[in-house]
Amino acid sequence: MLSREYALSEDTKEEDLVALVEKLNKDDEIHGILVQLPLPKQIDEEKIINAIDPKKDVDAFHPANVGKIMIGNFDYLPCTPAGVMELIKETGIEIEGKECVIIGRSNIVGKPQAMLMLHKNATVTICHSRTKDLKEVVKRADIVVAAVGRPNFVTADMVKEGAVVIDVGINRLENKKLCGDVDFESVSKVASYITPVPGGVGPMTIAMLMQNTLTAAKLTLK
């Protein structure tokens, strides 16, 4: 894979970033475009995502690709949720019919995660900052996906014995160490499977991005 990095300055104008995206849209050497978010405040994120050619949108953030994920007939995998699905697949545990609880409802993790699990016939619940009795809801889950962005948010008393626990969170502590949304120490004693942070979902997200890039190249050859 050819990889080109454009590290633009923080004061880049919105129209300049749009122009770069449009240039790459037309470049036959480039099959996939990823704009690293978040963007500086002078740039409208939605405008930039919408400028990416949906056929080169390997992050699957463009509304056309989001819509396809919702319907279940999609070219590109939403990278982080797809990585989570791969991790669950590796356990050999069947998702169909399972109670899956996702904590977090962002457009990049929570919502597409729910869709992928629904497409696999799970019973899916999405929890968020206004959810009442969060502990009770999470305790029902056979599979828990935590994407909150709060260190050690999920504790052992919230998790059913034998549940699969996938930790999407990446939090930087004051001592500069990385930690997830799940209190690994205590939850690993009740979960049947648990992912570490770092070294769990993060590398899978990158692997799925590579897969999308390959898919993008193949689509242009069709």
Ligand code: NAD
């Ligand atoms: P976000 O901030 O957009 O969303 C957080 C979600 O958590 C929100 O939907 C909010 O409703 C929910 N939430 C916040 N407080 C809550 C509470 N007290 N109770 C219940 N729900 C609550 O974050 P995001 O972009 O979805 O990312 C979530 C985490 O995952 C972050 O730590 C981020 O760094 C990490 N992340 C990791 C990867 C990866 O590749 N591993 C990819 C994307 C995001």
